[in-house]
Amino acid sequence: MLPSFRGGWPAAGIGLLLLFPLSSPDAFFLDVFTTGFLLAAFAASWDVVGGIAGQVTLGHALPFGAAAYACALLTSLAGWPLPLAVAAAILLAAAVGAGVGTLSAPLSGPFVALLTLALGEIAHEAAAGNTFFSGPGGYAWGGEGGIPVALPWQDAPPFASYYVALCFLCLASFAMLRFSRSGAGLILRAVAGSPITAQASGVPIARFKRLAFTVGSAFAGATGAGFAIHVGRATATDLSLELSFQAATFAAVGGRGTIVGPVVAALVLHVLFQGLSLPPAARVLLYALTLMVTLRFFPGGVVGTVREAAWRVRWKNGTGSFRRRGRGRPGEGGS
Amino acid sequence: MTALLSAEGITKSFGATRVIEGIALSIAPGEPVGLFGPNGSGKTTLVNILSGLLFPDAGTVRFEGKEITRLPIDARYRLGVARTFQIPHPYPALSVHEALRVALAADPGNRSAGEGARGDEEGAIEDLLARTGLFNQRLVPCALLSQGCLRRLEFARAFACRPKLLILDEVFSALSALDEKELLDLLLAANRDDGTAFLLVSHNPPLLKSLCRRILVLEEGRIVRERRV
Numbered sequence: 001m002l003p004s005f006r007g008g009w010p011a012a013g014i015g016l017l018l019l020f021p022l023s024s025p026d027a028f029f030l031d032v033f034t035t036g037f038l039l040a041a042f043a044a045s046w047d048v049v050g051g052i053a054g055q056v057t058l059g060h061a062l063p064f065g066a067a068a069y070a071c072a073l074l075t076s077l078a079g080w081p082l083p084l085a086v087a088a089a090i091l092l093a094a095a096v097g098a099g100v101g102t103l104s105a106p107l108s109g110p111f112v113a114l115l116t117l118a119l120g121e122i123a124h125e126a127a128a129g130n131t132f133f134s135g136p137g138g139y140a141w142g143g144e145g146g147i148p149v150a151l152p153w154q155d156a157p158p159f160a161s162y163y164v165a166l167c168f169l170c171l172a173s174f175a176m177l178r179f180s181r182s183g184a185g186l187i188l189r190a191v192a193g194s195p196i197t198a199q200a201s202g203v204p205i206a207r208f209k210r211l212a213f214t215v216g217s218a219f220a221g222a223t224g225a226g227f228a229i230h231v232g233r234a235t236a237t238d239l240s241l242e243l244s245f246q247a248a249t250f251a252a253v254g255g256r257g258t259i260v261g262p263v264v265a266a267l268v269l270h271v272l273f274q275g276l277s278l279p280p281a282a283r284v285l286l287y288a289l290t291l292m293v294t295l296r297f298f299p300g301g302v303v304g305t306v307r308e309a310a311w312r313v314r315w316k317n318g319t320g321s322f323r324r325r326g327r328g329r330p331g332e333g334g335s
Numbered sequence: 336m337t338a339l340l341s342a343e344g345i346t347k348s349f350g351a352t353r354v355i356e357g358i359a360l361s362i363a364p365g366e367p368v369g370l371f372g373p374n375g376s377g378k379t380t381l382v383n384i385l386s387g388l389l390f391p392d393a394g395t396v397r398f399e400g401k402e403i404t405r406l407p408i409d410a411r412y413r414l415g416v417a418r419t420f421q422i423p424h425p426y427p428a429l430s431v432h433e434a435l436r437v438a439l440a441a442d443p444g445n446r447s448a449g450e451g452a453r454g455d456e457e458g459a460i461e462d463l464l465a466r467t468g469l470f471n472q473r474l475v476p477c478a479l480l481s482q483g484c485l486r487r488l489e490f491a492r493a494f495a496c497r498p499k500l501l502i503l504d505e506v507f508s509a510l511s512a513l514d515e516k517e518l519l520d521l522l523l524a525a526n527r528d529d530g531t532a533f534l535l536v537s538h539n540p541p542l543l544k545s546l547c548r549r550i551l552v553l554e555e556g557r558i559v560r561e562r563r564v
Contacts, residue, residue: 203440
């Protein structure tokens, strides 16, 4: 008998991923998976803001990149120990998220996307176009070359990065799932579904939108710091629109507001497209095609569409006009 | 006696169009009041201002003697001013039970008191479901509810804050006879048993006469008549 979806399938997937390095894969594939785990966590963090809270952001790379740069600067320039720098980077990302959330709280729909796009692009252009510091030995820091992260180790074995990234993905996804199923997550889903009804139900929606941006950005920051550590530097690409768009695409394909959907979509699509060693232009084209096909045939994303179909099958008899069943009481029929 | 809700000199314009002008009204605790007027007379704008969805350009709104003119709709809900919408805007992905949990979470006592309050919350939800006849639909996603059930959910959501004043915008339109009767009974019971005052907006004079003690007639943004029933 197949294990139930709720517990068995994720456990089976994690088990396979744990066993994968034992098959002595190429270091390239381990790196592809490691990056995939981080992208999957980033996609899930986008889903907290854009899916669960319904605030479609195109500037989610901003907290990701801010944390990557903070991690690089604090370790290389200020000489902070790595764990302290990572903690500070996550706090900075959360603060950036709170700021973006405060600015975007009075807005809705496409205006949130435009504002976050503008904020993200300002940061990206600033990071790409400026050389901030002259580092030791006369090297220029900043600009397209980015800023190196001072790591306390040299050349970590690929499988170590793989397992650390996998562990991070599992913990971060679990935490985000718990958040999405908490009371705050329920209110955020209400805000996403109908802001006006949420407000008329006593929900201070600006505060909850800010909360979504803060929490999602904190997780994006943790991922950004992890990515900078993995590649050894923070670069302007960490703040790019392409990265934000990629996260939004993973969420749309996997199913917005499901956390699990974007994680799976990010892993599958990244590993597939990157593993085939396709040129970047072909990968972008494939991402765009996947998005178009999903939006056309699975508008709720794969997980969202499956869930909706299950609802409709389950409640197909409950959609008609209200049928008098008396004042139902707990334990009396119903569902 | 202090009015439960009072408004004075309420004026609102959208661009160059003055929608309502100099409106004054008051509602006593437990009083059922009707608001009647033709299309475009400013009923919904007035209701939006009284419920905090819009702020007036001029004038003041007071609730239990306290000025609430610039208080947003969510804060007014927590004070005990609940409203329903002419067209319900449900949360498509949430079940009926979850929608009511959201409404109950607005109560600061429920939000912060932990597990004990969680038990109270379940009890309150069951009570709301039973009162509005939605118990059998409690796990149905709101996107799949019929119009009648959506109206019932609007009532349940409004009752969740134990309102002192209900503002009901065209709440009985487009309903089956059975749904209309049950919701009328529900409203009358809340008024009779809990002392809930209400302001009912309707195009249906016989309905207003049967439910309300006082009917305000709005025309071209002004209250032109007040009729006691």
